Amino acid sequence: MDPKKKNIFASLITAGIVAYWMYNQFPIIDMTDPIQVGQFLLKTIGVSVITNIIMVIVLSLLVGIFAGKEEKPVFDERDQLIELYVMRVILVIFSIGFVTTLGLVGWNNLSINMSLVVLYLCMYAANIIGDLLKLYWYR
C-alpha cells in the first residue's frame, strides 16, 4: 500500500474516532462556561493527535502483515502540488466557516463559547474534505 494513502486512511479513521469522542463529551460539558469549552477543545486536539499516531502505527503493522513490504515513501513535485491544492481548499472552507460564525455572533446572538466550538468544527470538516480530496487525487 502507498504510504500516502495509509496516512490519509489513518487521518480519516482518526476523524471518525474523534467525532465519536466529541459526541460523547458534548452532553457532559457546560457550554456556557468558557473554561470548560476551552478545556474540551484542547482535550479534543490532544485526543486527535494521539489517536492519529496510534492509527498510523496500527495501519503500518496491518499493512506489514497483510500486504507484505511497504513502498518507500517518496515526496515529489506532484505531492507538493496536491498538498497545495488541498491547503487551498481547506483555507477556503475554513474562511467561509469563519465568516459565517462571525455573522452568527453578530446577528444571531451566538455566544463566544459556542463560536469557538463552531470554528473548531469548521476546521475539522475542512480537514476531512481535504483528506477526501487527497484520496481522490491519489486514486
Next chain:
Amino acid sequence: MSKAKLTIINQIRRLRFDHNEMTQQQLAAAIGVSRQTIVAVEKGKYNPSLELAFQIAMVFDQPLEKVFYVASK
C-alpha cells in the same frame, strides 16, 4: 496569441519497453519520484515540471522532444 490548452503526449511507456522493459518503479527510482507520479505522467493525467521532463529524457538518453511532444490538431 492563442490560449488554447495544449495536449502533451509522451512516449515514456514505449521508451521503457525499449530500455530492457524497464519497470515504472525502476524509472521512478532513477529520477527520485514516486511510482504513482510516473503512472500519472504516462497516462497524461499529470504534466511534469520542465526539470522532471528533462530528467526522464536523460534516463532514456533521448532529447526532450522525443519523449514529450504536443499533439497535432
